Amino acid sequence: MAEISRLSQNGGCRFKYLLTLTLEMHMNMRLLPYLRLSAAGLALAALLGHPSVFAQTAGTPPAASATPGEGQRVPQRLGLQTCIDIALQNNLTLRQSQIQLRNSELQLRQARLNRLPNVGAFLTQGYNSGRNINPVTNAFVDQGVLSNNFQASVQATVYNGGLLQNTIKQNDLLRQSNEATVKATENNVILTVIQQYLNVLTGQEQLVVAQRQRDVSVAQLDRTQKLVNAGSLAEAELFVIRATIANDELAIVNAQNTIELAKLALLQAMNVPAGGPTTSSFEVETVNVPDPTVTPYGTTSDDVFGVAQQYMPDVRAADLRVKSDAFGVQVARASLFPVVTLNGNLSTLYSNVGLQRRFDLGTVTNIDQTILVNGIPTTITTQQPNYRFENYTFFDQLGNNLNRSVSLQVQVPIYNRSLARTRILSAQLQQQNSEIAAANTRLQLRQNIETAYTNLRAAGNRYQATLAQVTQLERAFKVSESRLNAGALNSTDYNVAKGNLDRARAGLVQAKYDYVFRIKILDFYQNKPLNF
Structure with missing residues (x-):
């Protein structure tokens, strides 16, 4: 900070001119080129061997990108x-989790640099x-009087009640927790896409059934037209x-229409605007889902929950957030201990x-x-x-007036208006809240698995x-069709x-995909691959 001040002296029109240039150099230095100083300031910069000045600057965060999926066109198939892949790329909740992970990585890096x-x-x-x-002779x-003063200092923490180490452990566990959160968000996105994709396949099979x-x-x-022409049936x-x-x-x-709505839901799950590609402009690849064989699931719900x-x-x-908050309590307790610094x-x-x-x-x-x-005399x-x-000379004076000092400073907390105790209690409450959140997560997991x-x-x-119903209705329909062709059954009973049969076949398609998806859900909870 460069500052010029004009001070009025008592008893005369003498003035005091002071040009002060303060330079703070930290461990994370950045070179600030093109720093313009006055004539006196340039002379001081020349003493540093370079006209540039060091200062600590923060990194520029990346610019916010456009809305994910905006203007994106999906393949025709x-x-x-x-x-x-498209859903993972465009999902906003996943991006928030990734940004939170990057922020926790920065916090861990800074904790180590501290x-x-x-x-x-x-x-x-x-x-x-x-x-x-005279600042040299005190006379x-x-x-x-033109004078310069140069000082360099270093301060290292020797002991602070384990604050630095516990902060590193806390931030490291928080980073691991955020990594797991990113994976959990990815799983939720994948499950949503799979469900919407299967809905499209269900609609396509129901369309095939309706066309047949x-x-x-x-x-x-x-x-019937031939029978009417032959006089076997009435024209009605x-x-x-x-x-x-x-x-x-x-x-x-x-x-x-059901397929169009299912495709729209799939596009929305991928965060792709439907206003770009219409739902009829792309098709989904058919997944070979064979007719399942209904057998009891090989694992109980308790075993699934354990895995x-x-x-x-x-x-x-x-769980990692609970451990992180436990170290947060230790960080708060560090304010009760003395702080020893070497200067x-x-x-x-x-x-x-x-x-x-x-x-x-x-x-x-x-x-x-x-x-x-x-x-x-x-x-x-x-x-x-x-x-x-x-x-x-200038450098001779700097060498003759050189002063060195080393000091050990101990700062002992005696009373700080119970600020330390309040921080400890707040950290303990945060830990308890995380423990309840972890228990609630397990409870929800158990309930989801049981459901x-x-x-x-x-x-x-x-x-x-439904499969048994379709089998029997197909036999009944064949009989009705034969009787109608023989003129022994009216069209009303035939339509019934x-x-x-049509409703049963449509229900069978939906039941088939629903059963397959339910199996994949339990496989997912056991960390099995979601393949078809």
Whole structure:
């Protein structure tokens, strides 16, 4: 900081001009080029060997990027892994977790750097006019005095109650907790994408089922038309079949709408605006999901929970945060202990009216002096050597005035308005809150596993029942179709049989994917790969 001040002196129009340049140099120095000083300031900068000045500066944070997914176009054909990659790239919650992780890494780095000594430098240049004190001789002089003062100091912490080490451990555990949080967020994003992807596949299979049923109705219309032409059936039967085809077309439209909504949900899970690529402009790759065989799951819910506690990153993140807050209590306790610091100082100064160097010229000057000896005037001649005086150079004065000092400082806390006790209690409450949060995380995990296990059994029972229903309805429909072709069944009863079969087949597709997804959920809790 450069500052020029004009001080009024008492009893005259003398002024004091002071130019002060303060330089703080820390361990993390950055070179600040192009620092412009006044003429006196440039002279001081030249003493440092470079016109630049060191100062501590903070790193510039990266500029905020555009909204993820904005203007992004997806491929015309998307696979499951591609959808997952896009979602992980665009998810905002994941980005927040990653930024929090980077911040914890910076905090850990700074905590480690805090163990290093603090180094600083201080220098001043001043000019005093009028009656002043020579800073070198401490004598009064009635002339302008140009002076410089240079100081360098170093301070190292010897003991502070374990504050530095415990802070490093606390920040390291916090960093590990944030890493686990990032992984937990990634898992949530992946599960959401898989679920939405399976919803699209479910809609596509239901569309295929609806189209097949429409084709069956069209074929039945042709057969009914032939029977009507032959006089075996009344013409009213054609209207019933045409109404059935209209219902099948409506089912196809509903299935297509379901696919569009499922695709929209998939795009939103990937954080890709639907206003760019429309939902009909891309297709998803079909995943070969064979018809499952319903068997009891090989692991109980308690066993799944026991394995999940070891692998689930959200549980690990909660446990690490508890350990981090435990070290936070130790950090707060450090304020109860003395702080021992080792200080070193190096200083020197220069003045244009400082002491002068004396050189003997080798000659003498005779000085006559008359004194009274027993009342008689007597002349006495004395010889005085002749000297030549010369000012010490700038660097000579800096070397002659060099001062070194080392000190050990002990700061003992006696009473600070219970600030330390309050910090300790606050840290303990934070630790208790983290412990409750960890217990709640385990509780939610157990409840989710129990719910998933129950849903799996329910989905298996539903799939088995629906599969049996479809088998029986297919047999009944074949009989109804044969009877209709033979003229022994009216179109109304035929449509009832066909409608029951259509609904059962659509329900079977949904039950199939629901059962497969429930299995994958329990596999996920056991750290098994989510492949199909």
